[in-house]
Amino acid sequence: MDGTSFDVTGKVAVITGAGGVICGAMARAMAKAGMKVALLDLFLDRAQETAEEIAAAGGQSAAVQANVLDKESLAAAREAVIARFGRVDVLINGAGGNKKEASTGPELSFFDMPIDALKWVFDLNVMGAVLTTQAFGRDIAASEGVVINIASMASIIPLTNTIAYSGAKAAVANFTQWMAVHFNQNYSEKIRVNAIAPGFLLTEQNRFLMQKEDGSPTPRGEKVLAKTPMGRYGAPEEMAGPVLWLCSDAASFVNGAIIPIDGGFSAYWGV
Ligand SMILES: NC(=O)c1ccc[n+]([C@@H]2O[C@H](COP(=O)([O-])OP(=O)(O)OC[C@H]3O[C@@H](n4cnc5c(N)ncnc54)[C@H](O)[C@@H]3O)[C@@H](O)[C@H]2O)c1
Numbered sequence: 001m002d003g004t005s006f007d008v009t010g011k012v013a014v015i016t017g018a019g020g021v022i023c024g025a026m027a028r029a030m031a032k033a034g035m036k037v038a039l040l041d042l043f044l045d046r047a048q049e050t051a052e053e054i055a056a057a058g059g060q061s062a063a064v065q066a067n068v069l070d071k072e073s074l075a076a077a078r079e080a081v082i083a084r085f086g087r088v089d090v091l092i093n094g095a096g097g098n099k100k101e102a103s104t105g106p107e108l109s110f111f112d113m114p115i116d117a118l119k120w121v122f123d124l125n126v127m128g129a130v131l132t133t134q135a136f137g138r139d140i141a142a143s144e145g146v147v148i149n150i151a152s153m154a155s156i157i158p159l160t161n162t163i164a165y166s167g168a169k170a171a172v173a174n175f176t177q178w179m180a181v182h183f184n185q186n187y188s189e190k191i192r193v194n195a196i197a198p199g200f201l202l203t204e205q206n207r208f209l210m211q212k213e214d215g216s217p218t219p220r221g222e223k224v225l226a227k228t229p230m231g232r233y234g235a236p237e238e239m240a241g242p243v244l245w246l247c248s249d250a251a252s253f254v255n256g257a258i259i260p261i262d263g264g265f266s267a268y269w270g271v
Pocket residue numbers: 016017018019020021022023040041042043046066067068069093094095096097098124128150151152153197198199200201202203205206
């Protein structure tokens with residue numbers, strides 16, 4: 001290893017939320033680069049759709065049902081992954097998201113926010129990553145592998161409206177740094193734990209905040225585009241390149257980092 005190889009051929013990756021927009025795109029790119037990809041999702045049919053696309057392109061993957069909030073489900077998924085691929089080199093904690101009932105807006109004040117919705121967002125984004133890392137962490141320690149979490153622009157400075165999502169993603173960034181140190185100090189100095197912080201993508205998760213029903217931008221959407229120096233939303237596929245780099249030896253000294261992939265959003269105050 002000399003820190004310059006981008007080759008990831010043959011590495012085994014586990015991706016949670018692999019039936020989703022961003023992690024599906026990552027999974028397809030990783031399989032195309034020669035990785036073997038275990039596609040974990042709460043909804044098996046979503047993971048299977050990604051697996052079919054990967055198979056059609058000549059890649060190797062396996063769809064596995066898993067709930068990142070259920071230790072038994074994660075243990076069963078781990079058994080299935082080890083039975084199929086024998087090891088885990090990369091873990092991507094991709095399952096996450098927000099919901100309307102946990103965001104303030106014209107119809108929902110901060111004072112009336114339902115506790116269940118707030119907890120749902122914290123659980124999915126934070127506990128989901130923690131429990132999944134517990135389930136696969138020994139395999140990562142054994143392979144001296146890589147963990148990649150999905151943070152957000154909201155990890156750095158909170159976004160308006162999304163109280164629970166902002167707090168949860170700040171915790172994901174903090175957990176990333178904590179876990180990098182913990183794994184190095186306790187298991188191997190070669191393990192690397194990083195996060196990517198995607199900028200603004202237009203997906204089902206945030207469309208209600210960014211776009212009106214007729215497709216024109218909401219005032220929030222207009223502000224996001226104005227504060228993104230590149231002047232556009234990102235595409236899910238654009239998250240994949242930096243993730244492949246983080247999986248490879250070319251990132252051999254990148255550890256505990258939160259990498260923005262945001263078209264410059266986090267570099268610009270807007271003035
Ligand atoms: N879309 C964006 O603009 C954006 C920006 C920054 C960060 N992110 C983060 O990127 C990640 C992926 O986002 P996305 O937009 O692709 O979301 P998505 O909703 O398209 O995909 C999420 C996937 O996770 C799965 N999932 C939900 N709950 C689960 C559970 N309990 N166990 C296992 N799987 C579960 C869903 O079935 C779905 O397939 C999330 O962590 C999200 O917070 C998204």
